[in-house]
């Protein structure tokens with residue numbers, strides 16, 4: 001084996017390239033250790049992580065409370081399925097439901113974002129007896145068959161061919177386009193309330209209210225895909241039900257990414273009405289609700305609460321936005337909380353690369369001019385200063 005413990009970056013990269021499918025364009029670093037907003041590499045270098053490992057490290061890397069609960073649980077019981085009751089599963093479900101908008105009273109646990117969305121769509125079909133799902137241009141919902149068929153963004157539906165039937169595209173932010181399509185065949189309208197991958201797109205407040213009204217009027221299930229926006233990212237527990245989310249509450253809300261701080265877990269939060277249509281054996285997945293994942297969920301929610309991370313997100317977002325005004329090349333800043341899109345006149349990929357050279361990890365998006373930030377919720381003002389200073393330098397010479 002080429003890769004012994006303590007291997008160099010060159011050996012690690014060569015091995016991964018030899019033995020793994022090349023499905024991702026990787027940054028030229030090997031992550032070895034993480035702490036809060038920092039990633040340490042195989043070469044002993046320290047990177048400021050403003051991407052949070054794909055929006056997953058909400059509590060920061062290796063939050064001590066999360067690590068301790070996972071460790072304790074791993075010594076007690078790694079896994080037993082939903083065929084038995086479990087204290088840690090009870091704790092995780094109760095905590096999650098207690099933080100959710102009042103109207104969402106039950107949870108179904110699964111393993112990823114795409115699986116949460118598949119189950120959300122299935123529940124909508126089961127509870128309405130209808131088949132069609134309306135989603136939006138620019139929305140991303142995952143890569144399994146039904147979810148990729150609901151993804152009207154770039155090449156994804158093409159990759160997923162043949163697509164699952166029953167998917168209809170409306171225009172994000174355009175209620176007229178939805179009204180035209182929302183007939184008696186429609187089971188659900190599903191949306192990312194803030195479209196992340198599309199370059200952090202938000203709709204006008206009235207659009208969310210109108211969607212809720214339309215769904216009530218035509219007995220359609222409203223699904224919010226909060227795989228990215230959920231679990232504190234917007235400075236609220238969820239976009240759904242919050243002031244910044246215009247108090248609109250969907251019938252189903254899906255979560256994954258930051259929910260387990262890095263342990264794979266997804267969830268669907270549902271209303272009583274939806275729950276009343278779901279019977280034994282209608283949904284299921286072996287690993288859903290497993291003990292390690294449940295310890296991670298409970299600990300993640302506790303850590304966000306204990307460290308008052310929601311207030312931190314709101315405070316640091318305000319600071320970051322004010323400092324970004326100093327950077328001449330920034331055209332606009334979109335999004336909410338720690339899901340921010342920084343728009344440039346030129347290419348964001350060039351900025352991304354130059355920042356990486358200065359040991360700052362950021363993200364790009366499907367909009368070539370938008371750089372995405374999805375940092376841990378514990379990011380502080382001093383780290384914002386480091387980022388903005390670097391951004392000022394790199395954009396002086398580039399876009």
Ligand SMILES: Cc1ncc(COP(=O)(O)O)c(C=O)c1O
Nearest residue numbers: 112113114140141142227228256
């Ligand atoms: C909004 C949204 N929904 C769903 C997914 C799919 O999640 P997963 O990769 O966990 O299947 C993603 C992943 O990026 C996402 O951003």
